[in-house]
Amino acid sequence: MSLLEVNNLTIAFGDKKVVDSISFTLEKGSRIGLIGESGSGKSMTSLAIMGLLPDTATVSGSITFEGQELIGLSDREHSHLRGNRMGMVFQEPLTALNPLMRIGKQIAGPLMIHKGASLKDALGSALELCTKVGLPDPDRVLRAYPHQLSGGQRQRIGLAIALACEPALLIADEPTTALDVTVQREVLNLINTLVDQEGSSLVFVTHDLPVVSIMTENIAVMQLGQIVENATVASLFQAPKHEYSQRLINAARVAEDAFSGTGGIK
């Protein structure tokens, strides 16, 4: 049994299909990248897995996670999995974190809700998690509010919250798009290390081909709600089958060639 099986998933708002009968599977401990431009349906797919789609969305098809069908679950049922068996890191940690709550309580939250930990124990674990995600001075961090931390630090907190309950699945939706290049690299390396360490599976959502190619072994290319190609990183780059994948790769190559001095417009 695969950890995650998505079958003919379709998500529509009224007549407009934003995800159009996509299927993919993810084995335990493996990783898949969902790549595409805005409107390709990649974020809607990850929200559907997390059970976070807006009420106005109509969903059909099937998503099974650890053998359980997720489509049709009530929000309450889904919330037992969310933050517990599946964790999510969002693009903008400033909006993903509660501005009025100290960091410590935000990390402790899922441990208290899902694991029945006391606040004291959960804060103890939060301290360990801070160290794990590479935050120096974790005591100070736990007492801080989100606005007192830098973007990179906030995203590390997002990761600590997502991983607090040792989920089987981590979904990272553009987790480094809001970060500076050097910080982006640090956070990517951190996600790599932690996902390996915990043996979690990873769904990595991004528009950035070079980023996804260093994060996952498989890439599903999405365009206008459909998966147009699903291949290993190596075979996608060596022989992209779909014209759209080819265009994305070309664009990334042009940028890289320009940078390394072998191409460019000049």
Added chain:
Amino acid sequence: MNQPLLEAINLSRTYKLAKGSAGKGKAFRHALVEMNLSINTGDRIGIVGESGSGKTTLVRLLLGLDTPTSGSVEFKGQTLISGKMPWLRKDVQIVFQDPRSSLDPRMKISEIIREPLVCLGIDEDHDARIDEVLDSVGLERAMRDRYPHELSGGQRQRVAIARALAPRPGVLIADEPVSALDVLVRDQILELIAQLTDKLGLTLILVSHDLSVIARLCNRVIVMKDGAVVESGNTREVFDRPAHEFTRALIGAIPRLPESL
């Protein structure tokens, strides 16, 4: 050597911070620290740096949109005074990052492009000029009567470029012109800026956090950190042989495609 076209002389900008926003004792933010920069006609300068490095502060000062704390900006030998800039705006125009916020949603495309022609008192047939710049940015003339929300992100950025070029400026400043756009659209807009810079002989000042964007469009690069220049020079030389540790870190952090590992 001739007088530079645009020059920053010991340019500093310090912002007062709200009380308590930066912990104890630090009530000022030195966004730009004694910066010197001279730009000659025809230069294509890339300004690169991370958030908070002072890129946008520099751009605002070069545009005369802000007053320096000390030092000055000179354009053709004349010192800029913020707010008294119509003469400057004929020559120095800007394209912002996100056309969704830089284009007035209640104005038709033709009105958006007409506005600088009217405000700057440009003495030529405005309608003809609007058609001309629409052509040069690759938009159909039928777009004249559309509103920004009816356009795609790439088309909107083309409108912003058309508006900037309408008064025939000699200098185009572009602040992260493609970072709000999708990858494939990004390519087209970069191509367009490159092509127009060539064709019109523009002096280009391009701000980007993306080194490949700078590599494609600029022959000179300035690397900024904490409000100061850490390294500058010929783009190829700086990228191939970065002298400063920070530049090396920036370059090293860029994720590479599989084959080039």
